[in-house]
Amino acid sequence: GENVEQHPSTLSVQEGDSAVIKCTYSDSASNYFPWYKQELGKRPQLIIDIRSNVGEKKDQRIAVTLNKTAKHFSLHITETQPEDSAVYFCAASKREDYKYIFGTGTRLKVLA
Amino acid sequence: DSGVTQTPKHLITATGQRVTLRCSPRSGDLSVYWYQQSLDQGLQFLIQYYNGEERAKGNILERFSAQQFPDLHSELNLSSLELGDSALYFCASRAGDTQYFGPGTRLTVL
Numbered sequence: 001g002e003n004v005e006q007h008p009s010t011l012s013v014q015e016g017d018s019a020v021i022k023c024t025y026s027d028s029a030s031n032y033f034p035w036y037k038q039e040l041g042k043r044p045q046l047i048i049d050i051r052s053n054v055g056e057k058k059d060q061r062i063a064v065t066l067n068k069t070a071k072h073f074s075l076h077i078t079e080t081q082p083e084d085s086a087v088y089f090c091a092a093s094k095r096e097d098y099k100y101i102f103g104t105g106t107r108l109k110v111l112a
Numbered sequence: 113d114s115g116v117t118q119t120p121k122h123l124i125t126a127t128g129q130r131v132t133l134r135c136s137p138r139s140g141d142l143s144v145y146w147y148q149q150s151l152d153q154g155l156q157f158l159i160q161y162y163n164g165e166e167r168a169k170g171n172i173l174e175r176f177s178a179q180q181f182p183d184l185h186s187e188l189n190l191s192s193l194e195l196g197d198s199a200l201y202f203c204a205s206r207a208g209d210t211q212y213f214g215p216g217t218r219l220t221v222l
Contacts, residue, residue, distance in 0.1 A: 032209040034209075034210065034211070036213075041200075041218075042215075042216075043114065043202060043213040043214060043215050043216055044155070044202070044213045045114075045213070046210060046211070046212070049209070049210065051209070089154065089155065093209065095209070097167070097168060098143065098160075098162075098167075098206060098209075099157070099160065099168050100145070100157070100211060101157075102154055102155045102157070103154070104154045105154050
C-alpha cells in the first residue's frame with residue numbers, strides 16, 4: 001500500500017548547524033509533498049511544500065528537494081535556532097484522491 | 113491561526129462514554145479530514161469528506177463515526193470509549209493541494 005518512510009526519528013544538532021530530514025514515498029503518482037512543523041500540544045503547521053514539477057524550493061533558512069526518480073524528498077534547515085526544535089512531518093499526496101500519507105515524524109532538538 | 117476551528121479544546125470523560133468533536137473548515141474549503149494523534153505518535157488518518165460525501169477511510173474504528181453537514185462543518189463521534197482512545201484529534205481542511213490543520217481537541221478518557 002501507500003507508504004512514506006521518514007528518517008531519522010530523532011535528530012540533535014548544535015545551534016547554527018544544519019539539519020536534514022529525509023522521506024521516501026512509495027506511490028509514484030504522488031505529486032505534492034508538504035512539510036509540517038509541530039510544537040508540543042499544538043497543531044501541525046505547514047512550513048514549506050513542493051510539487052512534482054519542481055526539483056527544489058527555498059524559503060529563507062528552509063529548503064526542500066525532490067528526486068522523483070528515487071522517490072525521495074528532503075527538508076534542509078540551515079543556521080538552526082533553538083526555536084526550530086519541534087517534530088517535523090513529511091507527507092505525500094496525489095490529485096487523484098487528495099489523500100495525504102504522513103511520515104512518522106522527526107523530533108529535532110537544537111542545542112544552544 | 114489556520115482558519116479551521118475545532119471544539120471543544122479539551123474533553124475529559126470516562127470509559128464507555130460517547131463524545132462528539134466538532135470541526136468547521138476554512139471559509140470556502142469543501143474538504144474535511146480527521147486525524148488521531150496519540151502521545152508522541154504520528155498522525156493517523158481517520159476519514160475524509162468532500163462537500164458532504166465520504167471520500168476515504170483510514171484506520172477508523174467501528175466505534176467511531178463521522179459526518180459532514182450541508183454547512184460543511186463536520187462531527188466525529190466516538191463511542192464506547194476506551195483508555196486507548198485518549199489522544200489529540202485534529203481536523204484539517206484543504207484548499208488546492210494544501211491542508212490546513214485546526215488547533216485540535218485533546219480527549220482524555222479516565
